[in-house]
Amino acid sequence: MNLVEIHDRERWDAWQRAQVLSQFTQSWAWGEFRGEGGAPIKRFALQDETGEWLAAAQLSYRPKRFNTGFWRAERGPVFASSLSSEKKTEVFWEFCRQLDAQKELHDRSLFWRFEPSVELERSQGMLTTAFRRAAHGDPPSTLVLDLSRTQEEILDGMHEKTRYNIRLAGRKGVTTRLADKPADVEAFLDLAMETATRDGFIQYDREHLKRTYQVMHSNGLAQIRLAEHEGKILVADMETLFGDTVTYLHGASSSASRNLMAPYLMHWDAIMDAQRRGFRYYDFWGINPQSKAMYYYRESWEGVTRFKLGFGGRRVNYIGTWDLPLNYFLYRLVYIKEILRG
Numbered sequence: 001m002n003l004v005e006i007h008d009r010e011r012w013d014a015w016q017r018a019q020v021l022s023q024f025t026q027s028w029a030w031g032e033f034r035g036e037g038g039a040p041i042k043r044f045a046l047q048d049e050t051g052e053w054l055a056a057a058q059l060s061y062r063p064k065r066f067n068t069g070f071w072r073a074e075r076g077p078v079f080a081s082s083l084s085s086e087k088k089t090e091v092f093w094e095f096c097r098q099l100d101a102q103k104e105l106h107d108r109s110l111f112w113r114f115e116p117s118v119e120l121e122r123s124q125g126m127l128t129t130a131f132r133r134a135a136h137g138d139p140p141s142t143l144v145l146d147l148s149r150t151q152e153e154i155l156d157g158m159h160e161k162t163r164y165n166i167r168l169a170g171r172k173g174v175t176t177r178l179a180d181k182p183a184d185v186e187a188f189l190d191l192a193m194e195t196a197t198r199d200g201f202i203q204y205d206r207e208h209l210k211r212t213y214q215v216m217h218s219n220g221l222a223q224i225r226l227a228e229h230e231g232k233i234l235v236a237d238m239e240t241l242f243g244d245t246v247t248y249l250h251g252a253s254s255s256a257s258r259n260l261m262a263p264y265l266m267h268w269d270a271i272m273d274a275q276r277r278g279f280r281y282y283d284f285w286g287i288n289p290q291s292k293a294m295y296y297y298r299e300s301w302e303g304v305t306r307f308k309l310g311f312g313g314r315r316v317n318y319i320g321t322w323d324l325p326l327n328y329f330l331y332r333l334v335y336i337k338e339i340l341r342g
Contacts, residue, residue, distance in 0.1 A: 001054065001091070003098035006043040015045070015053050020081040021281055021316075022243020023117055025074035025138060026058050029219035033212060034060040034074075042071070042105065046095045054091045055079045057114075064110065068330070070323070071105055072113040075138050085122040092116060092126055096324065110331050111323045113137070120317040131322040132331075133295065139286030140296045140320040145313035147275040147282055154271065157312030162264060169265035172229070176269040179224035179236075185213060188224050188236040191252035198255055201300065209250060213238055222249075225273075227266040234262040239270060246274040247283040267311060284308045289317055296320060 006012050009028045016026050024030055028043075035041040045056040057077035063069040077095055079088045096112075099105060105112070115138055118126060145154065155163055179185055189206050196203030204212075216222030221242055227235040234257055238250040248270065253263060271282050287305040288297050294317075325331035 017243035023075040024240040024242035033215040143284040145282040159310040162310035165261040165264040227262040244280040
């Protein structure tokens with residue numbers, strides 16, 4: 001096996017798109033977004049003796065205190081879908097070993113952060129004692145809806161209350177559409193700020209959300225969907241479209257007219273639109289793991305988890321976020337200082 005740095009955009013995206021449950025965070029365009037402002041981006045693939053890729057990871061450099069930082073692979077490395085669980089473990093170890101020979105990844109870097117796109121129950125033996133669990137970046141648990149089924153089968157898999165609310169929103173005159181002008185994007189951003197204030201959670205700032213959409217949309221990988229009633233926008237979301245998967249990345253809602261159940265109809269429209277366009281999966285991008293005892297469980301996610309689970313689908317629990325310290329002493333020192341800072 002041989003690690004190579006990739007500079008060919010078409011080859012990179014073609015391989016990433018070909019993997020099951022394609023990860024938009026490993027798309028070339030997402031790397032462009034992360035690299036805005038001059039942040040370094042590196043892309044590596046581990047190939048076999050025939051040149052076939054076994055795994056690939058796009059890494060972005062994130063600065064920290066004391067003139068240090070780390071390299072992060074968001075939902076990466078991605079492994080070839082044809083590999084067995086045992087082979088993925090072997091490939092991951094070899095990927096890390098050969099990555100260690102890349103001198104530029106050591107400069108001012110305390111650690112490498114990985115989020116392997118491997119499901120938890122299929123990851124036995126993948127992580128050695130050298131790795132340290134980290135607070136999650138991208139959601140380690142999500143809900144994935146299989147769009148290869150018929151509309152009737154998808155509806156049958158939903159909770160009866162979810163089906164009822166979809167129909168209720170339609171009867172009440174809620175309509176949906178895709179954003180097609182700048183004012184629609186601003187409306188989404190307004191609702192995102194309103195939602196964060198109302199529900200008391202930390203949201204990305206307005207400019208970050210706007211640039212996310214602009215960069216991904218300009219590459220054909222993002223869209224904003226709106227749900228309206230009598231000309232007033234009640235709900236909006238941002239979806240990414242990459243490979244075989246549409247992902248519900250950001251959602252926002254108005255405090256008004258919540259009895260109209262607009263979020264249910266908006267998701268149903270997104271699901272049907274994804275199916276019509278030939279996508280295989282609809283990823284709800286983040287729910288709680290099924291057990292409160294699991295590391296990444298959050299009490300504050302209970303409401304949104306209940307809402308998403310109503311649409312049916314399959315829970316997918318990824319292995320989570322893990323750091324590989326390059327200098328363990330400095331890694332622990334910075335980690336402890338950050339805990340003390342709160």
